[in-house]
Amino acid sequence: MRILHLVLSPRMSGAEILVRDLALYQQHGGEAVAVAALMPAHDDFAPLRAQLAAAGVACSFPKRALRPLARLWYLHGVMRRWRPDIVFAHATIPAFYARALPTRVPVVYVMHSAVNDFQRDLFRWTERLLSRRARAVVGVAQSNVRDYLAEVGPHPRLTVIPNGVDTSRFGLPATAPSHATSLLLQIGRYDAVKNQLHTVRAFQATLQQVPQARLALYGVIEDSVYYCKVRALVAELGLIDKVSINGPCDDVPALLAQASVFAMPSASEAHSIAFLEALASGIPVVASAIPAFAFAEGHDAVQLVDCADSAAYARALVRALAQPRARRPLEGLTLHDTARRYQAIAHEVLGVA
Known part of the structure; x- marks a missing residue:
């Protein structure tokens, strides 16, 4: 099977991390x-492109920003050259x-957004x-499914596939970080929804x-104004x-191994790769009490x-700094689980037994 994964702009962010992991697995x-x-x-x-290339995954990204019609023409060229099955x-x-x-190549639309894209009139009608x-x-x-049903309507193949994590890249380190370090870590793009200011x-x-x-804060600078607010508050x-x-770091396992506590105070999430x-x-994890993390x-x-x-956030961080690492069940949330579900969708769409 020839598979093409299409993204908007390759960067060190959740959807693109999932695409990298799926592409390598497939x-x-x-x-x-x-x-x-x-x-x-x-x-x-x-670094992610280098990993894909080393595994034999073809990458095709425009070298410069394109206008809408030029993007369509560029994608047409990719489809002609690659000839994907899906x-x-x-x-x-x-x-x-x-x-x-x-x-006629079948397209599977994957919704990653933590917000309702279809509240925008143009997106809803399109x-x-x-x-x-x-x-x-x-x-x-x-x-995502709830928003789609409410704003767009039913679809004959509308389903949920939770993101999964490659557990082989993570795990309890041989030696726990020293209590003398007491390093708190937050990973996420600099944007108001990620709430670095709260941290x-x-x-x-x-x-x-x-x-x-x-x-230690790490992430893509999505909102430069918010990023400046974070820097200003630290100085103040x-x-x-x-x-x-x-900025972003491509070696997340190393960051997590060195840190004492992971913080994720997001106002909203869909299904966060970083959290997984x-x-x-x-x-030890301290995160927002939002539906996305309730599991x-x-x-x-x-x-x-x-x-x-x-005050409540700080108390939780102090408690977490005194906690040891823990083994946690991730049944149904591994990369293998996720890739198997994507494969099942592909086989169903293509009529493969």
Whole structure:
């Protein structure tokens, strides 16, 4: 089977991490796999592209930004060269372009968004027009399916496939991080929905009880204004020597192995890859009490709290710093589980027994 994964712009972010993992898994399983994009790759995607290339996964990304019609023509060229049996279009805009092409190649639309894309009139009406051009519509979370039904309507193949994590890359380190380090870690793009400002404020309160603690932030700068607010707050609170503000990192397993606590105060998520990776690593986790994280409630060393309450958030961080790592069940949430479900969708769409 020849599989094409289509993304908007390759970068170090959740949907693209899933695409990388799926492409590698499928390629190693004997499929012929390619990854294409409608926009140029971000610099931070270079390590992931190297991993794909080393495994024999073809990559096709435009070298410069393209206008809408040029994007369509570029995708047409990719389809002609690659001749896929099936296209998985990850996120709404790539799915629009894939279904706008006059092709008989089946398209599976994969919804990754943590927000309701179809509240935008243009997106809602475009999706209603193109809906049946998708041979299947997949949501990474039940909220995606709920929004689709409410805003677009029913589809004959509408299903949920949760994201999965490659557990072979994670696990409890041979030696736990020293309590002397007390390193708090947050990974996520710099954007108001990720709430790095909440973490910085809670960290200041945490220092009153754990003065040796440090905080490390990593992520793509999606909102430069918000990123500047994070830097400004760190300076205002006198935490420059205690907080490191970094771009994205391609070695997440190493970050999680070195850290003492993982923080994820997101206001909303669909089905976060970063959260799954933290669970797989065994690191104590403090996260928002939002529906996307509810499945982890009750797991060892996982606290779900109101992260907008700085005092409550700080208390949870202090408790987490005293907790050991834990082995957690991830049945149904491994990369193998996810890849098997994508394969089942492909076989169903293509009529393969």
